[in-house]
Amino acid sequence: MFDNFDLMVAALGAGAWTTVWVTLVSFAIALVIGMVLVVMHVSPAWPARWAANAYTQLFRNVPLLAVLFILFFGLPQVGIKADNWVWALLGLGMYTGAFVGETLRSGINSIPLGQAEAARAIGLTFSQSLRSIILPQSIRVVIPPLGSLLIALVKNSALVLAIGVTELTAQARRLIEDNESRFDLWGVIIGVTVSYLLIAFVLSYLVRIAEKRTAFVR
């Protein structure tokens, strides 16, 4: 059908695999950062709240590409070096972590005030009421928005091509730009589009399962 079809599928498949694992690992990092941020956000210690706020504002207002550039091209100048995929995972994780933190916070805010009051009333401490009353309930509320963050991360992960990680988009670019007309442009465009649609479809299916599993009646 298309020129060098099997080679194209192999290359795009490798790219798709990179996109998937970069997405999943950096999402795990983002979840950890988001949890830390949300605990800082609701804590009684104002310096912690202030720091969490500063972190969130910083990453919400600076483009992800600028973050990746600073990490990968900028930091070696001050003697901090690592492989490009390390910075890709860290950059995506730190950036998405700010959004995860905000999502978790709005999840906590969605829990009725009475729950927190009741927890305090029966004598639970701050950390106890957070751990056993507020967080378990807000986890369920935040699964849908976290799911859309995950899907957004699939798309954002394409940016790591700029620091030399060959994920899906980078593979498509490589097929067209480095191999003079050995590959059919239409074929590559369709292939890369279908791959992204498939990844997004599978991930949103998994998110829907997670939603159903954790659903509860209040």
Added chain:
Amino acid sequence: MSRQSESTVLFDALGPKGRRNSNIASIISAVVILGALAYAASVLASEGFFEASRWANPLDKLVVETTWIPSILATLRAFALGSILALILGVIFGFGRISRFRLTRWAAAGYVQFFRSLPLVLLIWISFTIDGHFGFTTDVLGWTNEARRLTFLVLGLGIYNGAVLAEILRAGVAALPPGQAMAGHAIGLSHGQVQRLVVLPQVLRNMLPAVLAQLVILLKDTSLGYVITYPELLHSAKIIGNDYGNSFLQALVIAALIYFVLAYVLSKLVVLAERRLRRKTAAPAKAVQQIETAVVAE
């Protein structure tokens, strides 16, 4: 909203002991945070990050005039044109999705779903690359290199964000209680009148904060012009960094700061709009807020 009361109710009834503990926690966390910052600063300082010459070179008067200012203008130009295109497409497809005609609904839903699932970088790159293929080329228009790149960057930004904005508008319509449209029909308005006089004004009012928040994202996304070498802010920062080899990090940090200021000012407008427009419609504030948090993720 409930934000402040919620985060204080967790620890409002502190006694003397609790207050002491919280003070200790404040002090400890302040020490930890300041310590981390001081450590980072000392590492940077030992590598000469703060040396005056490294900052002075990329901020030279000539560089500012010939590179920084034109690149900021290029970024703002892409942002303005991209926003206009995105808003137009967003309104068209947002209302296409709630049209009375099934075919229109399907076409609009297809557009939104398709373009929302693809990375913006990919869209920009594809639109830039197919120029000159498939028997269609912009060469005959006699555009300059920059105009050509700007066109495809704006196309990518507009098509992608148009899909997101369409989704925001649709969600805004869904958040409106159906009784509003029903009441409109009941007093004898036509379908078009109901949409124009009852639904649209409320949806726009509800969704303005979410739309503005998406425009902040669009502003940040202009940095993706980098992949097609459009001379926007980040691209220029990298060129300046290459010219002054040991000011690379400084040039990038300056660019990040400029982005921060631009986006921060824009997001302050979002907060302002939020305060002004909230609670003036029939839609429950909570539903609107949920849509916003879901959308801001993108």
